[in-house]
Amino acid sequence: MSNYLHKDIETMPREEIEKLQSERLVKQVKRMYDNVELFRKRMDEAGLTPDDVKGIEDLHKLPFSYKQDLRDYYPYGLFAVPMNEIVRVHASSGTTGKKIVVGYTENDLTMWSDCVARMMTAIGLGKDDFVQVSYGYGLFTGGLGAHSGAEAIGATVIPTSSGNTQMQVQTMVDFGSTALCCTPSYAMYLGEYIAETGNKDNIKLKAGIFGAEPWTEDMRAAIEEKLNCKAYDIYGLSEIMGPGVSCECEYQCGMHVWEDHFIPEIIDPDTGEVLPAGESGELVFTTITKEGFPLIRYRTKDICSLNYEKCKCGRTHVRMKKPTGRSDDMLIIRGVNVFPSQIEEVLLKVGEGITPNYQIVVDRVNNTDTLDVYVEMTEALFSDEIRGVEKIEKKITEELRSMLGIGAKVHLVNPKSIARSEGKAKRVIDNRKLS
Numbered sequence: 001m002s003n004y005l006h007k008d009i010e011t012m013p014r015e016e017i018e019k020l021q022s023e024r025l026v027k028q029v030k031r032m033y034d035n036v037e038l039f040r041k042r043m044d045e046a047g048l049t050p051d052d053v054k055g056i057e058d059l060h061k062l063p064f065s066y067k068q069d070l071r072d073y074y075p076y077g078l079f080a081v082p083m084n085e086i087v088r089v090h091a092s093s094g095t096t097g098k099k100i101v102v103g104y105t106e107n108d109l110t111m112w113s114d115c116v117a118r119m120m121t122a123i124g125l126g127k128d129d130f131v132q133v134s135y136g137y138g139l140f141t142g143g144l145g146a147h148s149g150a151e152a153i154g155a156t157v158i159p160t161s162s163g164n165t166q167m168q169v170q171t172m173v174d175f176g177s178t179a180l181c182c183t184p185s186y187a188m189y190l191g192e193y194i195a196e197t198g199n200k201d202n203i204k205l206k207a208g209i210f211g212a213e214p215w216t217e218d219m220r221a222a223i224e225e226k227l228n229c230k231a232y233d234i235y236g237l238s239e240i241m242g243p244g245v246s247c248e249c250e251y252q253c254g255m256h257v258w259e260d261h262f263i264p265e266i267i268d269p270d271t272g273e274v275l276p277a278g279e280s281g282e283l284v285f286t287t288i289t290k291e292g293f294p295l296i297r298y299r300t301k302d303i304c305s306l307n308y309e310k311c312k313c314g315r316t317h318v319r320m321k322k323p324t325g326r327s328d329d330m331l332i333i334r335g336v337n338v339f340p341s342q343i344e345e346v347l348l349k350v351g352e353g354i355t356p357n358y359q360i361v362v363d364r365v366n367n368t369d370t371l372d373v374y375v376e377m378t379e380a381l382f383s384d385e386i387r388g389v390e391k392i393e394k395k396i397t398e399e400l401r402s403m404l405g406i407g408a409k410v411h412l413v414n415p416k417s418i419a420r421s422e423g424k425a426k427r428v429i430d431n432r433k434l435s
Helices: 014-035 037-045 056-061 067-072 106-122 141-152 165-175 184-196 217-227 340-350 386-404
Strands: 088-092 100-104 130-133 156-158 179-182 207-210 230-237 242-248 255-257 262-267 281-287 298-304 331-333 336-338 354-365 368-377 409-413 428-430
Touching (some): 014 037, 014 056, 014 281, 067 100, 088 141, 106 141, 106 230, 106 242, 130 141, 130 165, 141 179, 184 207, 184 217, 207 217, 217 230, 217 340, 242 262, 340 386
Parallel strands (some): 368 409
Antiparallel strands (some): 230 242, 242 255, 262 281, 281 298, 354 368
16 A cells, blocks of 8 residues: 555544544534624534534534525635635535535645545555546546546546546547546546557556446446546545545445544435444434534435444445445335435346436326436447337346336437436436426
């Protein structure tokens, strides 16, 4: 491994991690009570003072934070330092309403690059690597977050940003990129283009760092085959920091949360009750070192679980499972909870004859919910006889009914007829929300 590994931090015993978290939580609560109006108001409403928080054992007493808070206090109302201490802002547009604006002090940016650098070190990257950053640069946190982490380990950064797939692949070939950072859906798109142009043997990738949207283990396998590299999951959200809040190590058995900076919890999304280790629920984060824009018990809406067992790599920081979806993205169709990731899992297992490009359309006809799944055929199936299409449609329909417990209408559509995305893929269209 690279010399960047912080062995004293990444492998510290559980009791030392919790002691450090307690010390930092106590200080953070006091800072926020003094400097963030909304947090102070909610503490007062709950009958709490900073003195009531002695350590992480009191974390559950503290009020939750929500994405709507950021919109209500747009743009700078939740910052905990004067604006002359903020050296950068980022923003996430989301799907509706005002942008989510976050700010960073100089120390925050150092911490961020350190977290991403730990991840890159954990998968074996170092100063001899060429890291192609194909996340978008600008207000989105992905590009600059990955960029600064790669610089911190001394790697050569290739800042291609997103878009222009032909240029991306040509750069990959000409510049000898050994690592790629982008969304998993765009990685699949790049893999398709590489195969079409006959460049698979010309790329030198050994690792891909993919995040910003949920993806399945089957999609991981498909990406690894198309790009001929290991595909690693990285997790983050602008509200907490950006990419690098947690990430996989070389063993790909869960994403290590850097607990010296972030405290994760899993709660029941309906009741808010903290769930025992190992149970699945909504992921909640508390930032304990951030200065510019700290958050206490922020509800991410991501559904996953936590594993506190020591990893095979030797790291002791808790691992979070790959999120299976989001509580606010969950579709309730005819009384059944459906996550897009479940549908993706079925499609990727079917494999032959279809591509990983799909779209889910939910509608309401005569007061009854309908579920239509559109999946692109491969060129080979498209040129086949119609009975081949019908056979695969039937197979997918049966598999989806077995997985979901409800029926779905499957449509195999022409190759490249579903719009590609160079950022986050638009997988779900719920027309019920439009009526």
